[in-house]
Amino acid sequence: MPRHNTSVCGACLNDYVVEQVKRAIKDHTMFERDDRILVAVSGGKDSLSLWDILMRLGYDTAGLHIQQGIGDYSEESHRKTVAFAQSRGAELIVHSLKEEEGAGVLELADLTDRSPCSACGVMKRYNFNKIAREREFDVLATGHNLDDEASRLLGNVLRWQEDYLAKQSPALPATHEKFVKKVKPLYRLAEREITAYAVVNKIDYVIEECPMSVGSKMLVNKEVLNRLETDAPGTKQAFYFGFLERQKQTNLSLEDEKIQSCTRCGQPTTATICSYCRILEKVKTAP
Amino acid sequence: MRVLLQHPRRETEIKGPKTVGQLLKRLELLPEAVLVLRGDELITEDEALKEEDTIEIRPVISGG
Numbered sequence: 201m202p203r204h205n206t207s208v209c210g211a212c213l214n215d216y217v218v219e220q221v222k223r224a225i226k227d228h229t230m231f232e233r234d235d236r237i238l239v240a241v242s243g244g245k246d247s248l249s250l251w252d253i254l255m256r257l258g259y260d261t262a263g264l265h266i267q268q269g270i271g272d273y274s275e276e277s278h279r280k281t282v283a284f285a286q287s288r289g290a291e292l293i294v295h296s297l298k299e300e301e302g303a304g305v306l307e308l309a310d311l312t313d314r315s316p317c318s319a320c321g322v323m324k325r326y327n328f329n330k331i332a333r334e335r336e337f338d339v340l341a342t343g344h345n346l347d348d349e350a351s352r353l354l355g356n357v358l359r360w361q362e363d364y365l366a367k368q369s370p371a372l373p374a375t376h377e378k379f380v381k382k383v384k385p386l387y388r389l390a391e392r393e394i395t396a397y398a399v400v401n402k403i404d405y406v407i408e409e410c411p412m413s414v415g416s417k418m419l420v421n422k423e424v425l426n427r428l429e430t431d432a433p434g435t436k437q438a439f440y441f442g443f444l445e446r447q448k449q450t451n452l453s454l455e456d457e458k459i460q461s462c463t464r465c466g467q468p469t470t471a472t473i474c475s476y477c478r479i480l481e482k483v484k485t486a487p
Numbered sequence: 488m489r490v491l492l493q494h495p496r497r498e499t500e501i502k503g504p505k506t507v508g509q510l511l512k513r514l515e516l517l518p519e520a521v522l523v524l525r526g527d528e529l530i531t532e533d534e535a536l537k538e539e540d541t542i543e544i545r546p547v548i549s550g551g
């Protein structure tokens with residue numbers, strides 16, 4: 201992280217962060233100047249910083265916030281996302297699970313015997329994609345950073361989940377007419393650098409963690425990687441960037457996966473009925 | 488010095504550390520997993536600390 205003696209230089213940090221994002225966009229041909237970009241915003245440091253950077257670079261963006269219905273945490277996330285959008289005069293789409301799906305993440309998890317994170321993941325992926333397509337955005341951008349990607353890679357490698365390894369990329373093309381292209385413009389930046397960007401630019405984000413993430417595997421993997429990073433700076437980057445280099449050289453292809461239309465909702469899925477519809481079925485039949 | 492911590496949000500009084508690096512060691516925190524603020528200023532591990540300082544330690548790792 202750029203520093204001046206013993207304090208972090210805000211102007212240098214901003215230059216550095218913006219340069220890394222520009223490079224990510226260019227290296228993976230994430231989007232063009234005139235593309236409409238839907239930014240998934242949770243109200244956390246990563247997504248709000250991403251939205252801020254893309255607006256700073258002059259891109260045509262709108263935010264999409266999913267209200268998960270996880271008590272005070274979700275209320276505060278919603279409040280801070282709305283305040284951020286208003287302060288910048290930016291367009292924000294809000295999708296409430298309680299209103300649209302009839303139940304929040306915790307109820308959905310209860311009804312389906314899934315973990316809250318699994319239910320939340322299905323709801324987010326489905327709605328991000330569907331809303332992006334319906335509203336004719338060219339691309340969906342998420343705030344995943346280097347730590348997110350490196351820890352996910354570590355998890356996938358530890359269990360040798362090769363099908364997931366093929367899919368782990370900073371830019372996923374739309375492999376079906378109903379899929380939107382998905383990109384992660386922050387993948388070159390460490391979580392610490394993005395948090396510093398948010399602090400330096402006085403972005404008012406939710407500091408509180410999602411109460412469901414306590415003790416998650418993701419957090420354990422991140423901690424392990426940060427221990428390695430402390431011992432040998434550059435480890436996270438070498439691990440993830442090295443993977444991307446090797447991925448380019450091999451023929452890990454997405455096209456082997458058979459994607460069809462869900463017989464209920466018509467959205468793309470690898471099953472006959474998609475996970476979203478299977479969850480919603482439980483909501484409808486709940487007493 | 489007064490130290491503000493998060494997750495959960497709390498304040499504590501710590502005596503002795505002369506630098507940010509020493510303070511993090513005392514709290515058993517990894518430098519890579521936090522940011523350290525004095526007022527609005529982001530400070531690095533080598534920064535000297537005084538007993539009258541108020542320091543905020545901001546975690547950077549989220550589990551989402």
Ligand SMILES: [Zn+2]
Pocket residue numbers: 462463464465466467473474475476477478
């Ligand atoms: Zn479906």
